[in-house]
Amino acid sequence: MTVWxxxxxxxxxxxxxxxxxxxxxxxxxxxxxxxxxxxxSELDPRLSQASRxxxxxxxxxxxxxxxYYGAYLASAARGDFGSSAWLHQPISGLLRERFPVTLRxxxxxxxxxxxxxxxxxxxxxxxxxxxxxxxxxxxxGFLIALPVAVVAIFAVYLRxxxxxxxxxxxxxxxxxxxxxxxxxANDQPHVLAARARGVSRTRLLLWHVIPLxxxxxxxxxxxxxxxxxxxxxxxxxxxxxxxxxxxxxxxxLNRDLPLIMTxxxxxxxxxxxxxSAAELLHERA
Amino acid sequence: xxAKKLLRAFSAALLCAVFASGVCAGILTHYSYSRQFREAPxxxxxxxxxxxxxxxxxxxxxxxLYGTRVSLLLAPAAALLATLIAGLFGGIAGxxxxxxxxxxxxxxxxxxxxxxxxxxxxxxxxxxLDISPVISVVATFLTLGILGWPASLRVVWAAARRYxxxxxxxxxxxxxxxxSRILLRHVMPNLLPVLLAQFWISxxxxxxxxxxxxxxxxxxxxxxxxxxxxxxGLEDLTAVRANPWMLSPLLVLIAVVxxxxxxxxxxxxxx
Numbered sequence: 001m002t003v004w005x006x007x008x009x010x011x012x013x014x015x016x017x018x019x020x021x022x023x024x025x026x027x028x029x030x031x032x033x034x035x036x037x038x039x040x041s042e043l044d045p046r047l048s049q050a051s052r053x054x055x056x057x058x059x060x061x062x063x064x065x066x067x068y069y070g071a072y073l074a075s076a077a078r079g080d081f082g083s084s085a086w087l088h089q090p091i092s093g094l095l096r097e098r099f100p101v102t103l104r105x106x107x108x109x110x111x112x113x114x115x116x117x118x119x120x121x122x123x124x125x126x127x128x129x130x131x132x133x134x135x136x137x138x139x140x141g142f143l144i145a146l147p148v149a150v151v152a153i154f155a156v157y158l159r160x161x162x163x164x165x166x167x168x169x170x171x172x173x174x175x176x177x178x179x180x181x182x183x184x185a186n187d188q189p190h191v192l193a194a195r196a197r198g199v200s201r202t203r204l205l206l207w208h209v210i211p212l213x214x215x216x217x218x219x220x221x222x223x224x225x226x227x228x229x230x231x232x233x234x235x236x237x238x239x240x241x242x243x244x245x246x247x248x249x250x251x252x253l254n255r256d257l258p259l260i261m262t263x264x265x266x267x268x269x270x271x272x273x274x275x276s277a278a279e280l281l282h283e284r285a
Numbered sequence: 286x287x288a289k290k291l292l293r294a295f296s297a298a299l300l301c302a303v304f305a306s307g308v309c310a311g312i313l314t315h316y317s318y319s320r321q322f323r324e325a326p327x328x329x330x331x332x333x334x335x336x337x338x339x340x341x342x343x344x345x346x347x348x349x350l351y352g353t354r355v356s357l358l359l360a361p362a363a364a365l366l367a368t369l370i371a372g373l374f375g376g377i378a379g380x381x382x383x384x385x386x387x388x389x390x391x392x393x394x395x396x397x398x399x400x401x402x403x404x405x406x407x408x409x410x411x412x413x414l415d416i417s418p419v420i421s422v423v424a425t426f427l428t429l430g431i432l433g434w435p436a437s438l439r440v441v442w443a444a445a446r447r448y449x450x451x452x453x454x455x456x457x458x459x460x461x462x463x464x465s466r467i468l469l470r471h472v473m474p475n476l477l478p479v480l481l482a483q484f485w486i487s488x489x490x491x492x493x494x495x496x497x498x499x500x501x502x503x504x505x506x507x508x509x510x511x512x513x514x515x516x517x518g519l520e521d522l523t524a525v526r527a528n529p530w531m532l533s534p535l536l537v538l539i540a541v542v543x544x545x546x547x548x549x550x551x552x553x554x555x556x
Contacts, residue, residue: 021395147494156522253503267403
């Protein structure tokens with residue numbers, strides 16, 4: 001129990017360290033980006049010299065990296081991530097609005113990819129024929145060689161939901177790994193011995209093969225969530241889905257650095273949390 | 286010759302042919318990649334333009350050949366940079382251990398936690414969008430190289446750790462070899478097979494990432510072609526239906542990525 005508490009504490013401290021480091025990196029990039037501190041409202045001819053000086057003074061308050069970082073952390077602790085420089089809206093509101101869209105696509109995409117990969121891998125395990133093996137290898141080999149943005153364009157052509165495109169990106173990686181894991185587990189001497197004793201296929205799978213592969217499979221599940229969030233950017237951007245991926249792409253095109261940094265930080269925290277949970281399950285298995 | 290070896294030989298020959306066509310682009314086509322034939326936008330294949338033209342009237346074959354040059358020369362360069370970073374820091378972590386190993390591995394773990402595409406577009410957003418095409422190419426592949434090291438580092442570290450207490454290193458230390466000489470002259474030659482494998486694995490990854498970034502308008506800038514900028518043409522389904530040859534960059538990219546994956550096991554076995 002103490003060992004588990006220690007491991008969980010380790011993971012949580014990693015998350016905290018990552019948040020602090022990510023925020024520092026974000027603050028550094030925003031602070032030293034070309035054009036920082038420039039405000040186009042200064043170009044307004046209706047403003048007096050005093051008003052312009054007031055705007056400049058406001059920018060000078062956060063001119064040091066440490067004070068900028070401190071102010072960012074203090075407001076982030078209150079749930080205030082600042083405002084988008086491009087949309088002029090609070091970033092926390094944008095996150096609340098868009099995160100559920102991406103989360104739904106990612107969850108459904110991961111589930112569909114795992115369902116398809118598991119079915120094919122199990123079929124390859126039960127019916128070891130060259131035809132099934134070739135079909136699976138060709139499908140995953142073709143999909144793995146496609147850039148994510150091309151998968152997104154095909155999704156637009158075929159008018160399929162965003163989660164199907166995300167699933168198509170994850171499927172080949174999951175399938176090839178899962179298939180190899182199950183085949184390796186199935187070839188273990190104890191599985192061979194059980195088969196020789198006449199244990200049924202289903203029992204062999206559920207009692208001997210799957211428990212052996214469960215650890216690495218859990219780790220792979222965590223990685224697939226990270227892959228799905230990465231794939232969400234081009235897919236949501238090209239499929240016009242109003243999620244975090246599309247927001248990140250538009251923020252990059254509009255050089256909205258505070259927004260893109262907060263988005264990167266939020267997605268990183270989610271993926272690291274998923275990876276950590278998967279690794280804990282892996283260790284337990 | 287077995288079917289597997291035949292397939293690998295075919296893949297290697299295909300890669301050589303595509304690479305050579307990119308390098309010899311200036312000989313294979315006499316058009317520039319940016320020259321516009323304004324009287325023939327979105328033209329079908331003809332004797333003058335074997336793959337037709339794009340919506341701006343630029344010869345697609347010329348753009349494909351020059352795009353191949355950009356993608357196939359710079360993706361390996363980025364892979365080399367990532368592998369060198371991984372080799373250096375993975376070697377140091379594996380050999381010296383202690384706090385340095387912990388710090389390097391923690392940095393690698395933290396970097397692995399970051400979704401690559403999010404970080405890439407965040408870094409790309411720092412640069413103005415109207416940078417020159419040449420700078421956009423350098424920035425894209427440099428960023429890929431600089432950010433692509435963490436996965437390779439873990440593999441190199443695991444390999445280097447095996448040599449930490451080996452007899453030949455003990456002898457080298459006893460002989461007064463400096464740490465840098467131990468790393469570069471004694472350990473690196475032993476890590477070469479691992480580094481080569483990581484280099485080969487990184488190339489298709491960087492080709493695909495560049496393609497996605499360029500299709501999103503955050504990679505290589507027009508009018509310079511790369512496989513990514515050429516694939517942007519696929520967004521227009523009507524144009525693709527009118528001229529299916531617009532799919533040729535995609536077919537070349539798929540063929541190259543699959544070939545790279547097919548010859549990788551051959552290299553590992555040979556090593």
